[in-house]
Amino acid sequence: MARSGYFHGDLRRALLDAGLEAARSGGPEGVSVRELARVAGVAPSAVYRHFEGHEELLLELALRAQAMVADAMETELALVPSDDRRAWADGAIAATGIGYIRFAWQEPGLFRLAFRTRGDLGAAHDERGRGACGRTPYEQLERALDALVDAGELTEHERAGAEALAWSAVHGFAMLTVDGPLRSLDAQTREAFAARIVEMVRLGLAQCAGAQA
Amino acid sequence: MARSGYFHGDLRRALLDAGLEAARSGGPEGVSVRELARVAGVAPSAVYRHFEGHEELLLELALRAQAMVADAMETELALVPSDDRRAWADGAIAATGIGYIRFAWQEPGLFRLAFRTRGDLGAAHDERGRGACGRTPYEQLERALDALVDAGELTEHERAGAEALAWSAVHGFAMLTVDGPLRSLDAQTREAFAARIVEMVRLGLAQCAGAQA
DNA sequence: GCGCTAATGTGAACGCCGTTCACACGCGCG
């Protein structure tokens, strides 16, 4: 993709790729307009032909990173045996959480980029946030929760708002362990905690009286 | 505290106060060395007589904000009737979580400043993070968990690592609702979810098989 | 009371950042 003279040819893609690479090593803070332009071999102002500005660039990159999270979840989901509906549902909700958390550990920079927040729940179903698996991370969660309902482990009433509960616990744990106060936990303890978090979610969803308004 | 001529008199405190004010309205991003210097009526370089740099300034401010979180928790704790040991323990763990979450809603900027992460678990017991109540937010959580053990609701085994679980769920929920995808929830739904989160934690701690390594 | 030292504040400078704008280039359509 070396540029042929004056024009680049595929600058938008080049910038996004450079952005992901920059975030991989430096997190969202490591993504700067000028740096990406430098990597792409282009003047800083050229970036503005393809993105409104720094913020929109980060937003686009975040969606790409979210797609990667969705696929990381999919990888974990693939390991769940699907012979029994109830076992699959249990496995699915766990795999979804564990996939989220493992991605955070393996790619802390991209994880922080993906969930740098900003952006309402609208992004939960953004096409650009879907991975090769065809779903966004949020949609993966919805799928696992639906499976719990199908398996009779969750009532419709309990189901309402379950995304918020599950996401909160798993997201919080990921944040605290990625660049938060729990970041220096050893791998073994970390895995054990992750398992407890996921178990807590499963129990909490099912047994909570569903105080939903 | 108007400066008397060349010297300020109490610049460090003035900078910290200005920093909290800036973070209150603009979050941690709103805290800049130059801005604080401007507010304090001093040259930017003067800041470096009192702080190593921007990062140390933010760290110091974060501890101050944490102290405020601890006191917010204390306010909630004060409402818990203490006649019955078991009821108090239940109330305490809930109040701790709710205090954390309500603070996040009331002072989103300061909350984001307080838990901008960076900084190991060492900060959990930092003297500067203690509020008027004499405890850091983490120590408030420890206290509530200890109460659960005292009341016989939690075994010593379950108690191990319970901080991580509880903190994760509550912190995650706070993050998602403060500036995350769940930020546009209406107040009523938000409160209902918060209650469910706290209930999930209580159940999850007690009934989890404690997969601690 | 006096003079010196060390602490504190100044102002200019450096290199980074995001962003803007007038301008240069050249692909592809008429």
Place this chain on the structure above:
DNA sequence: CGCGCGTGTGAACGGCGTTCACATTAGCGC
């Protein structure tokens, strides 16, 4: 072939964190 419009350029603006030589003065030892 000519030209328009999409794309890239380069210089500039203001803001940032940070540094450094220098100015000021509080407070201590005498």
